[in-house]
Amino acid sequence: MQTPEEYELSRRGVLVGGAASVATVALVPAVAAGAATAPAATPTTKVSFKVNGADRELDLDTRVSLLDALREHLHLTGTKKGCDHGQCGACTVIVDGRRINSCLTLAVMHDGENITTIEGLGTPDRMHAMQDAFVEHDGYQCGYCTPGQICSAVAVLDEIRAGVPSHVTADLTAAPTVTAAELRERMSGNICRCGAYSNIIDAITGVAGAKA
Amino acid sequence: MKSFTYERVDTPAAATAAFARTPGARFIAGGTNLLDLMKLEIETPPHLIDVSHIALDKIEATPEGGLRIGAMVRNTDLASDARVRRDYGLLTRALVAGASGQLRNKATTAGNLLQRTRCPYFYDTNQPCNKRKPGSGCAAIGGFNRLHAVVGASEACIATHPSDMAVAMRALDATVETVDAGGKARAIPIADFYRAPAKTPHLETVLAPGELITAVTLPRPVGGTHIYHKVRDRASYAFALISVGVIVQRDGTGRVALGGVGYKPWRVEGAEAALPRGARPVVDGLLAGAKTTHENAYKLPLVERTLAGVLAQAKG
Numbered sequence: 001m002q003t004p005e006e007y008e009l010s011r012r013g014v015l016v017g018g019a020a021s022v023a024t025v026a027l028v029p030a031v032a033a034g035a036a037t038a039p040a041a042t043p044t045t046k047v048s049f050k051v052n053g054a055d056r057e058l059d060l061d062t063r064v065s066l067l068d069a070l071r072e073h074l075h076l077t078g079t080k081k082g083c084d085h086g087q088c089g090a091c092t093v094i095v096d097g098r099r100i101n102s103c104l105t106l107a108v109m110h111d112g113e114n115i116t117t118i119e120g121l122g123t124p125d126r127m128h129a130m131q132d133a134f135v136e137h138d139g140y141q142c143g144y145c146t147p148g149q150i151c152s153a154v155a156v157l158d159e160i161r162a163g164v165p166s167h168v169t170a171d172l173t174a175a176p177t178v179t180a181a182e183l184r185e186r187m188s189g190n191i192c193r194c195g196a197y198s199n200i201i202d203a204i205t206g207v208a209g210a211k212a
Numbered sequence: 213m214k215s216f217t218y219e220r221v222d223t224p225a226a227a228t229a230a231f232a233r234t235p236g237a238r239f240i241a242g243g244t245n246l247l248d249l250m251k252l253e254i255e256t257p258p259h260l261i262d263v264s265h266i267a268l269d270k271i272e273a274t275p276e277g278g279l280r281i282g283a284m285v286r287n288t289d290l291a292s293d294a295r296v297r298r299d300y301g302l303l304t305r306a307l308v309a310g311a312s313g314q315l316r317n318k319a320t321t322a323g324n325l326l327q328r329t330r331c332p333y334f335y336d337t338n339q340p341c342n343k344r345k346p347g348s349g350c351a352a353i354g355g356f357n358r359l360h361a362v363v364g365a366s367e368a369c370i371a372t373h374p375s376d377m378a379v380a381m382r383a384l385d386a387t388v389e390t391v392d393a394g395g396k397a398r399a400i401p402i403a404d405f406y407r408a409p410a411k412t413p414h415l416e417t418v419l420a421p422g423e424l425i426t427a428v429t430l431p432r433p434v435g436g437t438h439i440y441h442k443v444r445d446r447a448s449y450a451f452a453l454i455s456v457g458v459i460v461q462r463d464g465t466g467r468v469a470l471g472g473v474g475y476k477p478w479r480v481e482g483a484e485a486a487l488p489r490g491a492r493p494v495v496d497g498l499l500a501g502a503k504t505t506h507e508n509a510y511k512l513p514l515v516e517r518t519l520a521g522v523l524a525q526a527k528g
């Protein structure tokens with residue numbers, strides 16, 4: 001990630017990037033409406049994938065990130081946009097069983113894949129164990145990072161179970177275990193501006209313990 | 213982001229053929245670096261060739277007793293492979309010290325080697341940068357350059373290469389396998405893969421336009437104790453200020469490669485003979501001719517102390 005100076009220097013560039021992606025979204029209907037002054041047609045590509053168990057088909061401007069496809073085109077606004085540059089984890093979703101940053105991938109690259117967002121993990125009436133645990137342990141304040149935290153946390157427990165090592169795994173030849181240090185390291189890609197970290201770790205530890 | 217057309221290819225031949233049809237096209241693998249740069253219009257390819265579905269996603273034993281790592285193997289999968297964890301621990305250690313779990317799930321072997329610098333002026337399109345815009349100048353020289361190179365830099369560019377994985381690959385004597393637009397294959401030792409900035413810092417590797425990385429091979433395991441120590445501003449999810457990767461044998465001999473000090477993972481084989489005598493004589497050779505700026509002189513003692521700590525750790 002960046003140092004504070006680096007952040008100051010690039011913040012303007014990041015804001016410019018953010019404005020550009022808003023303009024992209026606005027441009028699509030204009031072109032579709034056949035605006036006479038529109039430049040050469042914006043290239044689009046068809047993509048079909050499964051989102052939270054349902055087949056979805058979209059014809060998208062090639063530039064649309066998976067994050068914008070979910071939020072702006074499928075209106076699944078649970079997944080959040082924090083930085084749009086892979087630096088915060090708010091956009092974390094699970095694709096074919098793996099957590100990824102949906103802001104740093106193109107929707108059209110996911111043809112045929114299986115995407116799970118926070119809405120697909122559970123509903124207010126039937127919450128996923130991880131959603132329950134975040135409520136129980138107060139694993140948030142404003143809640144903006146929470147969908148990403150929860151998707152990430154679900155995948156983290158799968159990764160530990162699958163034997164994926166981390167930076168704090170002492171013995172690379174042994175199976176990693178669920179410890180607070182392991183969870184903290186593995187969750188470092190999810191930033192929480194409210195600083196709910198310790199409760200987040202408690203919530204994940206609770207779910208891991210219940211399963212063990 | 214500028215508009216672009218998109219196609220998905222299934223074979224290396226289809227990828228290079230697609231490039232031949234569409235000049236200026238770029239390959240996209242995990243997309244975690246290229247899309248970041250496209251959003252800022254630092255990269256503006258008119259066409260993307262999605263190589264992420266090519267079946268170069270396997271890690272296979274070579275007849276020589278090493279490993280052949282497909283270009284599309286994800287960083288997570290490479291770090292988790294049982295043979296890598298057992299025989300090339302330095303590689304796993306370097307991989308898991310980089311980025312985040314989410315990013316490593318997307319990042320590929322080839323994309324990681326080709327990720328571009330994190331110099332803040334390279335990212336800020338309002339600033340001069342010879343790497344982004346040849347001939348425009350270098351804002352980092354005389355600017356904020358705490359993160360910048362102490363060896364191998366030029367008057368035109370003092371950027372570092374940010375990859376952790378590449379440091380381990382260098383210490384392990386990896387070879388990059390490619391196929392060019394004409395279908396011709398070649399193998400490039402990683403020592404010869406990155407180009408010094410000189411007057412053309414925008415040219416970063418010896419790859420020709422449209423040349424596709426197909427695999428990275430590792431020679432037979434060399435044993436020893438493998439340690440990767442990354443020093444950064446926070447404990448996780450941060451790029452290196454400097455990093456030290458070592459393989460140390462029982463008799464104290466071994467190998468050292470550094471990250472965060474130059475335009476490529478930095479290794480000087482000739483300096484390694486001094487390893488049994490400790491960090492100071494090694495660093496004298498390794499960083500000979502180092503040139504620091506007003507902000508990054510700290511890197512020289514930091515490398516020496518980190519190496520000393522790592523060598524002590526290797527002794528157990």
Ligand SMILES: Cc1cc2nc3c(=O)[nH]c(=O)nc-3n(C[C@H](O)[C@H](O)[C@H](O)COP(=O)(O)OP(=O)(O)OC[C@H]3O[C@@H](n4cnc5c(N)ncnc54)[C@H](O)[C@@H]3O)c2cc1C
Nearest residue numbers: 086241242243244245246310311319320323324375376425
């Ligand atoms: C917030 C953040 C933090 C990070 N922290 C770290 C860190 O601490 N350490 C670290 O090492 N890295 C870090 N990274 C960088 C990350 O490791 C890279 O983005 C990733 O490895 C790039 O791989 P990719 O497959 O996504 O590449 P892409 O973005 O798909 O491609 C990168 C480049 O490689 C080219 N390319 C891809 N595949 C091929 C091929 N087969 N042949 C020829 N050319 C090809 C593309 O055209 C492009 O130019 C970080 C990234 C982010 C966003």
Ligand code: SF4
Nearest residue numbers: 331341342350369370
């Ligand atoms: S150090 Fe290199 S990348 Fe950074 S501003 Fe100078 S020319 Fe650009």
Ligand code: FES
Nearest residue numbers: 082083084089103
């Ligand atoms: S919005 Fe994707 S990581 Fe911040």
Ligand code: FES
Nearest residue numbers: 141143192193194
């Ligand atoms: S709860 Fe507010 S950012 Fe995490």
